[in-house]
Amino acid sequence: MGASGGKLSRFPHHVWVFLAPATIIYTLFMIYPLLDSIRLSLYTTDGTGAYHFTGLANYITLITDPQWSDAFWNALKNNFIFFCVHMLVQNPIGIMLAALLSLPKLTGRTTYRTLIFMPTMLSVVIIGFIWQLILSPLWGVSESLLTFIGLADWFQPWLGQEGTALLTLSLISVWQFVGIPMMLIYAALLNIPEDLTEGAIIDGANHWEIFWHIKLPLILPTIAMVSILTFVANFNAFDLIYSVKGALAGPDFSTDIMGTLFYRTFFGFQLQLGNPTMGATVATMMFGVILVGVLFYLFVLQRKLRRYAL
Amino acid sequence: MQKRRQAISSTAVHAILFSYMVIALWPIFLTIINSFKSRKAIFRDPLGLPGADSFSLKGFEKVLLRSDFEIYFMNSITVTVATLVLVLLLGAMAAWALSEYRFKGNTWLGIYLAIGIMIPIRLGSVSLLQLIVDLNLANTLTALVLVYIAQSLPLAIFILSEFMQQIPKDLKEAARCDGVSEYTIFFKVILPLTRPAIATVGVFTLVPVWNDLWFPLILAPSKATQTITLGVQQFIGQYVTDWNAVLASLTLAIVPILIIYILLSRHLIRGITAGAVK
Amino acid sequence: MSDIQLKNIDKAFGKVKVLHDVNMNVNDGEFVVFVGPSGCGKSTLLRVIAGLEEVTAGEIFIDDELVNTVQPRERGIAMVFQSYALYPHMTVYKNMSFGLKLKKHNKQEIDDRVRKAAETLQLTDYLARRPAELSGGQRQRVAIGRAIVRKPKVFLFDEPLSNLDAALRVQTRIEIAKLHKKLDATIIYVTHDQVEAMTLADKIVVLNDGRVEQVGAPLDLYNNPANIFVAGFIGSPRMNFLKGTVASVKGDTVEIRLLDDKTVSFAHSTPANENDSATIGIRPEHLLLAGAADGLLKAEVDVVERLGDVSYLYCALSDGTPIIASAPGTSLAKTGDTIHLTARTEKIHVFGPDGNAWK
Numbered sequence: 001m002g003a004s005g006g007k008l009s010r011f012p013h014h015v016w017v018f019l020a021p022a023t024i025i026y027t028l029f030m031i032y033p034l035l036d037s038i039r040l041s042l043y044t045t046d047g048t049g050a051y052h053f054t055g056l057a058n059y060i061t062l063i064t065d066p067q068w069s070d071a072f073w074n075a076l077k078n079n080f081i082f083f084c085v086h087m088l089v090q091n092p093i094g095i096m097l098a099a100l101l102s103l104p105k106l107t108g109r110t111t112y113r114t115l116i117f118m119p120t121m122l123s124v125v126i127i128g129f130i131w132q133l134i135l136s137p138l139w140g141v142s143e144s145l146l147t148f149i150g151l152a153d154w155f156q157p158w159l160g161q162e163g164t165a166l167l168t169l170s171l172i173s174v175w176q177f178v179g180i181p182m183m184l185i186y187a188a189l190l191n192i193p194e195d196l197t198e199g200a201i202i203d204g205a206n207h208w209e210i211f212w213h214i215k216l217p218l219i220l221p222t223i224a225m226v227s228i229l230t231f232v233a234n235f236n237a238f239d240l241i242y243s244v245k246g247a248l249a250g251p252d253f254s255t256d257i258m259g260t261l262f263y264r265t266f267f268g269f270q271l272q273l274g275n276p277t278m279g280a281t282v283a284t285m286m287f288g289v290i291l292v293g294v295l296f297y298l299f300v301l302q303r304k305l306r307r308y309a310l
Numbered sequence: 311m312q313k314r315r316q317a318i319s320s321t322a323v324h325a326i327l328f329s330y331m332v333i334a335l336w337p338i339f340l341t342i343i344n345s346f347k348s349r350k351a352i353f354r355d356p357l358g359l360p361g362a363d364s365f366s367l368k369g370f371e372k373v374l375l376r377s378d379f380e381i382y383f384m385n386s387i388t389v390t391v392a393t394l395v396l397v398l399l400l401g402a403m404a405a406w407a408l409s410e411y412r413f414k415g416n417t418w419l420g421i422y423l424a425i426g427i428m429i430p431i432r433l434g435s436v437s438l439l440q441l442i443v444d445l446n447l448a449n450t451l452t453a454l455v456l457v458y459i460a461q462s463l464p465l466a467i468f469i470l471s472e473f474m475q476q477i478p479k480d481l482k483e484a485a486r487c488d489g490v491s492e493y494t495i496f497f498k499v500i501l502p503l504t505r506p507a508i509a510t511v512g513v514f515t516l517v518p519v520w521n522d523l524w525f526p527l528i529l530a531p532s533k534a535t536q537t538i539t540l541g542v543q544q545f546i547g548q549y550v551t552d553w554n555a556v557l558a559s560l561t562l563a564i565v566p567i568l569i570i571y572i573l574l575s576r577h578l579i580r581g582i583t584a585g586a587v588k
Numbered sequence: 589m590s591d592i593q594l595k596n597i598d599k600a601f602g603k604v605k606v607l608h609d610v611n612m613n614v615n616d617g618e619f620v621v622f623v624g625p626s627g628c629g630k631s632t633l634l635r636v637i638a639g640l641e642e643v644t645a646g647e648i649f650i651d652d653e654l655v656n657t658v659q660p661r662e663r664g665i666a667m668v669f670q671s672y673a674l675y676p677h678m679t680v681y682k683n684m685s686f687g688l689k690l691k692k693h694n695k696q697e698i699d700d701r702v703r704k705a706a707e708t709l710q711l712t713d714y715l716a717r718r719p720a721e722l723s724g725g726q727r728q729r730v731a732i733g734r735a736i737v738r739k740p741k742v743f744l745f746d747e748p749l750s751n752l753d754a755a756l757r758v759q760t761r762i763e764i765a766k767l768h769k770k771l772d773a774t775i776i777y778v779t780h781d782q783v784e785a786m787t788l789a790d791k792i793v794v795l796n797d798g799r800v801e802q803v804g805a806p807l808d809l810y811n812n813p814a815n816i817f818v819a820g821f822i823g824s825p826r827m828n829f830l831k832g833t834v835a836s837v838k839g840d841t842v843e844i845r846l847l848d849d850k851t852v853s854f855a856h857s858t859p860a861n862e863n864d865s866a867t868i869g870i871r872p873e874h875l876l877l878a879g880a881a882d883g884l885l886k887a888e889v890d891v892v893e894r895l896g897d898v899s900y901l902y903c904a905l906s907d908g909t910p911i912i913a914s915a916p917g918t919s920l921a922k923t924g925d926t927i928h929l930t931a932r933t934e935k936i937h938v939f940g941p942d943g944n945a946w947k
Binding site: 012014015017018019021022023025026028029030031032033034035036037040093096097100101103106108110112113114115116117118119121122123124125126127129130131133134139140141144145175178179183207228232236238239242243259262266267276277279280283284286287290291294 | 319320323324326327328330331333334335337338340341352353356357400401403404406407408411413419422423425426428429430431432433434435436437438440441456457459460461463464467491492493496517520521522523524528539542543546553556557560563564567568571572575576578579
């Protein structure tokens with residue numbers, strides 16, 4: 001039966017031909033740069049551009065040298081806040097919208113779904129600018145809207161204040177990406193057979209009880225998947241902060257996250273020169289954080305949360 | 311009474327979904343309507359629709375005059391289409407080999423190729439930039455395409471091989487019994503059958519590539535190779551106080567995507583939900 | 589008392605009408621089976637009674653109370669689904685107690701009821717398992733257990749045996765019959781399998797195209813089918829149908845001419861005219877092998893199915909009409925033989941041009 005036969009040792013030429021292009025491009029432009037970045041993080045450059053091996057010195061500098069560590073811990077903390085806002089706001093809203101969309105006999109389902117998902121399709125850069133305009137005190141759109149609902153006093157230049165800028169940016173990102181948890185969870189909910197909900201109706205459950213006791217436990221694996229996707233995306237985020245606040249992530253670094261710190265370290269800013277090896281060190285730290293999250297998902301969440309055959 | 315209770319709860323459901331829909335859409339709507347207004351009208355009545363006295367195309371004129379929007383568009387389209395075609399072809403080939411042929415290291419290669427689903431390629435930027443410079447590809451669209459292929463392949467291979475495993479064995483075996491070569495089986499039998507999964511892979515490839523800011527910014531920031539996302543970002547950075555131009559450039563960047571999205575939303579959403587179930 | 593009355597039930601999905609003016613009564617303690625080909629509306633009718641579908645027109649009474657707008661949970665019904673619809677993330681115990689918990693029964697009572705039902709269904713050893721760890725037959729019993737614990741007025745079964753293999757199906761069928769006696773429960777049971785219907789039912793409702801074709805006791809339907817549809821649906825192998833015309837009408841005796849100018853005569857009260865077309869129905873088990881002289885039908889044997897105690901002869905008449913006859917297991921008939929068949933007049937059914945039986 002040709003190549004699909006049982007012999008594992010055979011590696012016929014057509015298998016090579018099928019696999020080689022993808023594997024080579026992937027290895028060269030994805031795996032090699034990742035590994036090489038980790039290698040570079042163990043080196044330092046001098047004025048002449050030559051590289052010297054320094055072991056873990058870059059990491060020690062990053063974590064302990066106040067010149068670096070303040071920025072690093074600040075970015076890490078901000079990034080966690082950024083992630084927490086997504087987990088606490090984006091995912092619950094996504095689950096709620098998905099639950100409503102999957103209610104039986106809902107008219108206009110497709111329209112709601114399509115339109116609510118729309119912002120997710122647009123570039124983060126565009127979304128960032130749009131909200132920057134909307135929240136700008138110069139334009140006053142937000143102010144007049146708040147006045148309209150009687151909350152005129154609430155208006156503040158949220159994006160410009162140290163205390164509110166990060167939260168505001170997080171919420172803008174939530175606003176844009178709520179469509180992703182919504183769609184993934186909606187798909188998982190659709191996958192639950194109707195018989196099961198009807199069985200629960202006969203058992204005397206109302207919509208809320210069906211959701212809480214039947215549907216939610218069955219979609220927990222999907223919620224875990226959404227969480228890890230959120231985690232990876234958040235710790236890799238850059239575009240939004242960069243386009244709204246620039247590489248300096250102001251005011252006073254209050255919106256600095258790992259992505260912007262990486263960019264600044266790598267390319268430099270104002271008086272500080274770019275530093276590829278320190279950049280690689282920051283990137284490797286990001287890699288570490290993401291890896292911990294992914295491993296936690298693969299070895300803890302995925303094992304604990306059973307996927308039930310439906 | 312029963313009926314009334316049902317009607318009330320159904321109204322509540324619609325009220326929630328509708329309000330959220332408004333929240334999701336009005337910033338986009340606001341941007342588009344204001345891009346067609348004069349500067350005065352933008353500030354005097356931001357929430358109003360453009361009328362006879364407030365209508366103005368000045369913003370668009372400025373954008374088209376002062377920037378190379380057409381070039382940005384062409385760049386974005388070139389990069390996205392080239393990436394899409396190559397990802398689909400190379401991804402399908404690899405997915406086929408992984409799901410069909412049993413060879414030593416099959417499982418490990420599968421895991422190796424899946425790492426990229428979770429680990430963002432961006433983290434290798436320092437070395438990647440070095441590599442692109444060494445290859446003399448800095449400030450070329452080729453650099454972007456290569457990086458985007460590497461970025462998109464893992465998920466594409468994953469989705470496609472899940473799909474290919476469901477192709478009935480009989481089909482391929484019938485072809486093999488006829489003595490058809492493995493290449494012919496792939497290109498004439500398997501590839502056409504994979505069409506439904508291609509929509510899914512297309513969405514997951516197209517959207518992040520079109521919208522990306524990072525790699526255009528670090529690999530191809532030259533005027534001639536800017537993509538639309540980077541182009542808008544740079545343009546707005548330059549003309550940040552010119553509200554007409556800013557709103558118009560945003561609208562120019564939004565509208566094509568919105569049109570494509572509305573035309574294809576059924577397929578796109580089906581792709582996302584179908585991909586998610588696995 | 590738990591009787592059900594359906595009055596003039598119509599049900600449409602959009603423009604497609606699936607139930608037409610359905611009327612029937614289900615008495616307390618009765619085992620009623622809805623039977624019919626797939627798509628005949630039997631499951632929809634069951635779901636209407638359960639409250640999972642709203643009727644388009646008509647009234648449903650349970651214990652003389654109009655329940656059209658009453659929620660399923662307040663109708664006092666329990667339902668066993670074809671797919672069993674067990675909650676995959678709950679143990680057998682939790683599956684069975686879920687409905688009771690929602691009703692806020694106290695713990696002790698829930699436990700008593702679940703254990704008692706588990707004992708009845710031989711599930712005691714499996715209470716801590718999840719559905720995925722059970723066999724098909726066990727899942728089926730859990731689904732029944734989930735219904736029993738709620739002590740409903742009416743049990744609704746939607747094709748509960750169709751996911752089981754043949755041997756288990758027969759066994760479970762007997763279990764369900766026993767359960768009915770034991771619980772003294774009112775049961776409505778949907779199936780497309782007429783054998784299940786015949787063996788289980790006190791009363792069968794035959795549905796076709798959303799209409800009730802006939803309601804009656806199993807043997808009643810077998811002996812006196814109201815029309816060609818029921819005659820053909822009930823009984824296995826299927827009843828043979830032969831085309832004929834009315835040759836003469838004398839008083840209440842009608843003579844019908846069949847193929848080859850053979851005739852049969854009946855006494856009946858339905859008015860008929862000469863030259864009307866009519867269809868004769870004879871069940872395979874009522875056809876007898878006869879000599880050439882007094883045979884009503886002459887046929888050539890195509891295939892012989894020997895089941896041991898009985899052999900089915902698949903034959904064709906001279907005009908090609910297929911006909912099945914049952915012969916004793918000792919019959920020597922073989923393919924290619926020409927045989928003569930006859931039948932006792934009182935076992936022959938006659939149907940008019942509208943498909944209804946002549947009485």
